[in-house]
Amino acid sequence: MDKLNRKAIIAGNWKMNKTASEAAVLIDELIPAVKDAGCEVVICTPYTSLVTAVEKTKGTNIHVGAENVHFEDHGAFTGEISASMLTDLGVEYVVIGHSERRQYFAETDQTVNKRTLAALNGGLKVILCVGESLTQREEGVTEELVRMQVKIALQGVTAEQMANLVIAYEPVWAIGTGRTATADQAEEVCAQIRKVVGELYGEAVAKATTVQYGGSMNAKNAEELLSKPDVDGGLIGGASLKAPDFAAIVAAATNG
């Protein structure tokens, strides 16, 4: 059972939600709700809530992540945040290549690769997002596209660094739409992702790499999605903003 040997990770991606004061309230609710988790629990918050999140989660089982990172370490990049700024705060994870960044902020496979390298070299754990649009799925290019996204993002990443990298399969058409991929659709692409990792780094790394599904995952559908052999966790948007819903997904990962 390869799946049992991998780290199941449930990560919340808060996106552009919650002020720091509101984050404090949500974290206070989350701490008791997920304290018995049998999986790794991560909350990825806006930059402005990171200090609060790190402080509040000290001594708990909740890990904190950012939602993006710049690829340079410092310098004249107005408005950007570097890996060393995040690790200095005690931030452990970072989401890279989310489809909203690709869609609205001109993120490309090449900049995703640069951010991934900067984050890993800077000591962060990376949640790397890939996934196809509805048009691309209808055109039948999901597999080729996701393979390409993974291969470009991982250029220059070593086999050892793969221990600090999680891949999240997030079909764009399922994000925030309430239209979840079926468990079989999620499994098919997550298995493909693992296959590409195997081609690049060998069987052992492929078997050890956590692959998450994201896109309208909620308290109701989490168990079925997480029961699939290649779905090792979830990247949760909307449902991560409500403590009982997020806790239910964490419990589903614990049971699955």
Ligand code: 13P
């Ligand atoms: P929703 O769970 O709101 O569909 O968002 C998924 C997502 O984009 C997580 O990164």
